Amino acid sequence: MSSLPVLAWAAALLLAPPAADTGCGAATATAGPAASCFDLLPAAAAPNGVGAVTLDWVTGPFGVSVTRDGRHRYGLTLTISGLPEPASLGPYRTFVAWATTPQLSPIHRLGEVGNGRYRFPPMPVEKLLILISAEASGDVAERTGPLVLRGASPGTLLLPHGVDALPPRAVAHDHDSDRGWVAPPMLDGITMVPGLEALEPSVTPLVHDDVGSLPSARPSTAVHVDDGDTLRLEASRVRWAVNGHAVAAYAYDGRIPGPRLEVAQGARVTVRFVNRIDQPTAVHWHGIRLDNAADGVPGVTQPAVEPGDSFDYQLRFPDDGIYWYHPHHREDVQQDAGLAGNIVVRPPPSDAWGPVDREELLIVDDLLVGADEPVPHGREAATHALMGRIGNVLLVNGVSAPAWRLEVPAGAVVRFAFTNAANARPFNLSLDGTTLKLVASDGGRYEREEWVESVPIAPSERYVVDARFEQPGTVALVNRVRVIDRFRGRFVSRVDTLGLVRVGPESLPSSRAGRAFARLRSRPLALPEPIDTAGARALTLTLRTHGLPFGVVQALRLDTMYVHPVEWESAMPMMDWLGTGREVSWILRDPASRREGHAMGWHFRRGETVRLRVENDPHVLHPMAHPVHLHGQRFLVLAQNGVPSTNRVWKDTVLVPAGGSADLLVEFTNPGRWMLHCHIAEHLETGMHTTVTVE
Ligand code: C2O
Numbered sequence: 001m002s003s004l005p006v007l008a009w010a011a012a013l014l015l016a017p018p019a020a021d022t023g024c025g026a027a028t029a030t031a032g033p034a035a036s037c038f039d040l041l042p043a044a045a046a047p048n049g050v051g052a053v054t055l056d057w058v059t060g061p062f063g064v065s066v067t068r069d070g071r072h073r074y075g076l077t078l079t080i081s082g083l084p085e086p087a088s089l090g091p092y093r094t095f096v097a098w099a100t101t102p103q104l105s106p107i108h109r110l111g112e113v114g115n116g117r118y119r120f121p122p123m124p125v126e127k128l129l130i131l132i133s134a135e136a137s138g139d140v141a142e143r144t145g146p147l148v149l150r151g152a153s154p155g156t157l158l159l160p161h162g163v164d165a166l167p168p169r170a171v172a173h174d175h176d177s178d179r180g181w182v183a184p185p186m187l188d189g190i191t192m193v194p195g196l197e198a199l200e201p202s203v204t205p206l207v208h209d210d211v212g213s214l215p216s217a218r219p220s221t222a223v224h225v226d227d228g229d230t231l232r233l234e235a236s237r238v239r240w241a242v243n244g245h246a247v248a249a250y251a252y253d254g255r256i257p258g259p260r261l262e263v264a265q266g267a268r269v270t271v272r273f274v275n276r277i278d279q280p281t282a283v284h285w286h287g288i289r290l291d292n293a294a295d296g297v298p299g300v301t302q303p304a305v306e307p308g309d310s311f312d313y314q315l316r317f318p319d320d321g322i323y324w325y326h327p328h329h330r331e332d333v334q335q336d337a338g339l340a341g342n343i344v345v346r347p348p349p350s351d352a353w354g355p356v357d358r359e360e361l362l363i364v365d366d367l368l369v370g371a372d373e374p375v376p377h378g379r380e381a382a383t384h385a386l387m388g389r390i391g392n393v394l395l396v397n398g399v400s401a402p403a404w405r406l407e408v409p410a411g412a413v414v415r416f417a418f419t420n421a422a423n424a425r426p427f428n429l430s431l432d433g434t435t436l437k438l439v440a441s442d443g444g445r446y447e448r449e450e451w452v453e454s455v456p457i458a459p460s461e462r463y464v465v466d467a468r469f470e471q472p473g474t475v476a477l478v479n480r481v482r483v484i485d486r487f488r489g490r491f492v493s494r495v496d497t498l499g500l501v502r503v504g505p506e507s508l509p510s511s512r513a514g515r516a517f518a519r520l521r522s523r524p525l526a527l528p529e530p531i532d533t534a535g536a537r538a539l540t541l542t543l544r545t546h547g548l549p550f551g552v553v554q555a556l557r558l559d560t561m562y563v564h565p566v567e568w569e570s571a572m573p574m575m576d577w578l579g580t581g582r583e584v585s586w587i588l589r590d591p592a593s594r595r596e597g598h599a600m601g602w603h604f605r606r607g608e609t610v611r612l613r614v615e616n617d618p619h620v621l622h623p624m625a626h627p628v629h630l631h632g633q634r635f636l637v638l639a640q641n642g643v644p645s646t647n648r649v650w651k652d653t654v655l656v657p658a659g660g661s662a663d664l665l666v667e668f669t670n671p672g673r674w675m676l677h678c679h680i681a682e683h684l685e686t687g688m689h690t691t692v693t694v695e
């Protein structure tokens with residue numbers, strides 16, 4: 001900290017308001033955008049001391065800032081006043097701030113403090129205690145002097161609910177439901193909410209008893225499509241082998257994922273789609289700025305394609321990037337059951353994204369499987385309407401974890417393009433022991449390539465990273481997240497190995513890609529002009545529920561004691577299962593007009609560039625992160641949670657954490673009526689959508 005702001009603050013203190021005002025109320029009014037704040041309370045040695053700690057949002061290239069093991073990072077700002085001269089407390093010359101856990105071990109020295117404001121660099125924060133003591137010098141390694149202030153972060157509100165003290169249940173949970181429901185299994189080592197055992201969702205299950213007669217799904221394949229080509233694409237029923245179970249599924253051209261379409265930027269292609277599944281459907285080409293009539297949204301841009309019917313899509317691909325296609329009708333069922341495929345739009349020249357030795361497109365996904373069969377979807381409405389359907393089997397390109405494999409020679413540079421096709425699960429992907437070079441996202445390259453330790457990716461987002469495999473051996477592709485075990489009041493690590501990269505033993509002769517890997521490239525991003533501030537809009541993400549089981553409501557209320565920015569895993573599979581579209585309405589609201597969903601009636605002029613602020617209301621029965629997606633246009637994330645972005649990229653989906661916000665700059669270039677919605681399939685199905693019209 002430079003000396004000037006300290007002096008200014010000290011001078012302000014002379015005229016200071018009463019010390020009590022230096023708590024969170026004052027700190028959050030004057031500090032930067034904070035996720036939360038907690039008070040620092042005086043200890044006996046300094047009864048007039050007071051202060052606050054804000055957990056400041058951190059910016060980065062992704063929607064959230066997390067460590068490789070999935071801990072959320074925050075900057076720490078300490079605001080302190082009312083401390084006496086340290087010498088008045090004994091042989092002390094200064095004060096030191098310490099960060100520790102509720103167990104008081106380990107204790108980490110933050111640094112020297114006093115009356116004033118101090119900012120500390122980002123660190124992972126879950127359950128955090130801040131201690132401030134008087135010390136003989138600012139660089140003591142251990143706390144020996146008296147405590148003057150202390151406080152506990154909101155994560156410490158997560159306390160055991162005491163369910164372990166309840167008598168054990170006589171009957172184990174077995175669902176011999178005459179309606180055909182298979183209940184989701186609990187996560188290993190996590191306690192279930194008591195009182196939900198006998199409940200079932202209020203809808204009937206969609207069950208298939210002809211799995212044995214269906215043809216096996218085949219793996220994906222690449223299909224090169226040239227300008228002017230016509231491609232046939234058929235959706236049909238298949239048998240999908242998931243973790244040893246035979247699952248009745250859907251596939252494009254018999255493949256899971258569907259065929260990967262490779263097209264040149266600027267190409268125009270016709271796709272003749274044929275529906276051979278047992279439900280109406282359509283194909284949405286996610287993220288592509290194509291003609292509105294080809295957007296594939298039943299009820300908005302076309303009627304649903306009935307079983308046996310077909311529909312012709314005239315596609316154009318104006319922007320390079322990694323895109324994907326999936327149904328937009330009962331997405332909770334159809335996309336989950338296997339309908340998803342990638343589209344790669346390649347810019348000229350072919351190595352505009354930097355040279356690599358090899359490229360892997362990986363669709364990550366999950367599926368929810370009970371004791372020996374999949375948990376059925378709801379027939380009349382989606383189950384899992386609160387959190388979204390989070391599966392317990394993770395998948396890479398349709399292969400259940402940990403069976404995915406890749407073989408590369410030592411020294412190879414591999415480009416991984418990840419697409420998250422899960423209904424609701426965000427992943428935090430990394431390659432063990434490997435640093436990743438972040439190159440691109442939804443709609444092309446970042447302004448600046450940068451090194452990242454993991455890739456947090458929300459449903460429907462895409463991220464492209466390069467990795468270099470130096471040494472022969474095995475490298476695991478892993479998903480590392482932190483699970484909240486609400487009933488034991490703790491954060492638990494969860495590591496899932498999705499598959500393995502086998503490296504070497506033969507090594508690649510030094511290649512152009514190998515030489516280029518160490519260099520981080522950058523390119524300027526042409527910002528749209530002019531920015532129409534008059535057209536600025538705001539959007540609130542919120543929730544209403546009605547008629548949920550009493551036990552579920554009670555458990556959810558207790559859970560709002562502590563709001564985590566992103567829920568990475570379903571720790572309460574029974575509870576998540578029970579809420580259906582009949583009890584849950586997720587809502588998009590325009591705070592200016594107070595209108596909701598399709599009544600918002602948003603219109604824009606073609607060519608208008610608009611600031612859109614998306615705010616995720618944390619004061620709801622189930623606060624959680626939402627990946628917000630806009631069709632047919634592209635946007636930049638100007639700020640995440642109020643913190644300006646430092647590395648921008650064209651996006652079509654942004655993850656907005658619970659209690660957080662995103663400031664978007666949207667280019668409305670493409671005329672038509674377009675969907676704006678949350679990409680958690682169950683939220684889309686239960687109301688979290690609207691349309692915007694570009695004239
Ligand atoms: Cu990926 Cu509205 O869609």
Ligand code: CU
Binds near residue numbers: 625626
């Ligand atoms: Cu959502």
